[in-house]
Amino acid sequence: MPIRILPPEVASRIAAGEVVERPASVVKELLENAIDAGARDIQIEVEEGGLRLIRVSDDGCGIPAGEVELAFARHATSKLSDVEDLNRIVTLGFRGEALASIAAVSRVEMSTRSADEEVGTQLSLEAGEIVRRRPVGRPPGTSITVENLFFNVPARRKFLRSPLTEAGHIQEIVTYYAMAYPARRISLTHNGRPIFRSPGTGNLLDVLLEIHGPETAGALLPIQTTAEEPSPVMVSGYVSPPALHRADRRYMVFFVNGRWVRDKALAYAVLQAYHTLLPANRFPITVVQIHLDPAEVDVNVHPTKTEVRFRAAGEVFRAVQRQVRAALVQQAPAAPQFHVPGWGERPSPSAEIVARQQMLMSAGRSAVEHALRLIPPAEEPAPESAGTPPSRLPILRVVGQVRQMYIIAEGPDGLYLIDQHAAHERVLYEQMLSQATAGVPLSQALLEPQVVPVDLRQQDVIRTYDEELRWAGFELEPFGEGAFLLRAVPAVLAGRQDPRTALYEVLEELERGETPLARRKDAAVMAAVCKRGAVKAGQTLSHEEMTELVRRLEATSSPQTCPHGRPTMIHLSAEALARQFLRS
Ligand SMILES: Nc1ncnc2c1ncn2[C@@H]1O[C@H](COP(=O)(O)OP(=O)(O)OP(=O)(O)O)[C@@H](O)[C@H]1O
Ligand SMILES: [Mg+2]
Structure with a gap:
């Protein structure tokens, strides 16, 4: 589908608000675009926590020369055409909002070439205004460089944390998407140093191995709706056995139709499955992928697209809970006996x-x-x-x-x-x-x-x-x-x-x-x-x-x-x- 400006009646139905809160939001949007473009290989380079530079390069479908400017217009998208499409969203992007919002608060350079064109296009923008356009030689795909984020919004810049903290948020987002799309090779460097790389084997466990190391990844229990239990809600992924837990909910991640979402109710459903198995205030490591008919889930809820509304929420929660509980009951070894060493014991130092x-x-x-x-x-x-x-x-x-x-x-x-x-x-x-x-x-x-x-x-x-x-x-x-x-x-x-x-x-x-x-x-x-x-x-x-x-x-x-x-x-x-x- 070509990029076009959404008719006002569609545009007005899209959840509006701030899209770019911090460098990690930029990475998320660019990464989503690369995934929507069918890229197999996505490279993310970040400098100074993304404040100096963010570059996302992909080998996806690219943008035809005639549509490059349009990509930066508000409500311009190739992913929706009419109001009906809003009810069954199958792509990560749908608002035609991300590039416009990013370009408005930074200096952007896009270089892109679609597979059936000989020459690519490079477009530079400053604070949303196009400052240069020229043809470039490059392989098919797209590379977007975002520099000096929030240079024209000092108030926003002030609220950011240290570059390392921002880099931490970026790493988190990148690992989430690597989990959601194990068949894509996704890599991240920070200040030139490699931070993360998913192997692109298509196997989620290989990604978890990169993220958590062999010991933790090896202990995780698979969950999977099987063919014998056909259900409109398919659940798959991994959960930690009760003995493996963290002090933080950050390690509980959920994907709905390939989209990373924050959902308190889903987290609650999972925690209930662990009921009485975890110590107080401890949380499991879970990666839960949910697939269901796109018409059954509304993703047009929040401007950052990280919240969803299920039409049959109860059914989804029950399906998730059933799988998690089944994995815990069937596969977890008996809880180890706890040994309380004598109080007086003091190791004698060698x-x-x-x-x-x-x-x-x-x-x-x-x-x-x-x-x-x-x-x-x-x-x-x-x-x-x-x-x-x-x-x-x-x-x-x-x-x-x-x-x-x-x-x-x-x-x-x-x-x-x-x-x-x-x-x-x-x-x-x-x-x-x-x-x-x-x-x-x-x-x-x-x-x-x-x-x-x-x-x-x-x-x-x-x-x-x-x-x-x-x-x-x-x-x-x-x-x-x-x-x-x-x-x-x-x-x-x-x-x-x-x-x-x-x-x-x-x-x-x-x-x-x-x-x-x-x-x-x-x-x-x-x-x-x-x-x-x-x-x-x-x-x-x-x-x-x-x-x-x-x-x-x-x-x-x-x-x-x-x-x-x-x-x-x-x-x-x-x-x-x-x-x-x-x-x-
Ligand atoms: N990496 C890319 N490869 C190919 N096309 C792209 C890429 N990035 C953006 N585009 C094109 O530019 C359009 C605008 O991108 P933008 O991210 O602003 O909006 P969107 O993805 O359609 O919706 P959303 O605002 O929800 O992300 C896309 O619809 C797509 O056609
Ligand atoms: Mg997008």
């Missing part, structure tokens, strides 16, 4: 670790200096409530455990309900502090170093917290593009959790800045580490373990709050109990 720790310490600030700055400040706010316990704990007698979450203890002045996880976090935090002060290494070497693939956001966090992560005991070495070699972990984590998972989780927490009390980076890292090292809610503790935990909590300097500032306990005084029972 000479090698001590030497390494000393080397690390001499490289950065000394551990003692760190530790002293980290001693919990006296003004650490205690939670305001009638049940606030005294800042020093009396000797407590453990009575029992409730809901595998709280320890009940009795003191001379009443009853204490102790959150086992928060309490252990506090204990570990002060243990790390005192070890650092005493010069005991915080780090424990791994028997075998592990390769840890990291995306740009994770690299950003590692860079930002480099010194603090080392200090807390993580030893990381750059290992080629997009990976680190993990040689050692904080000793409080040793033996408690897969070291790589622990590192990922710490990075996630740091990225989300979850530690309001940690005004300093080192405190944030330590709190995140202690959270990983602490016993979880849901673990049954023996009487001895509870007693040991309470003893150690009594010995801390701020027993009433965890390092994240949440209360570790609730105190019910003898008088309060008497009042409740109308005894006084």
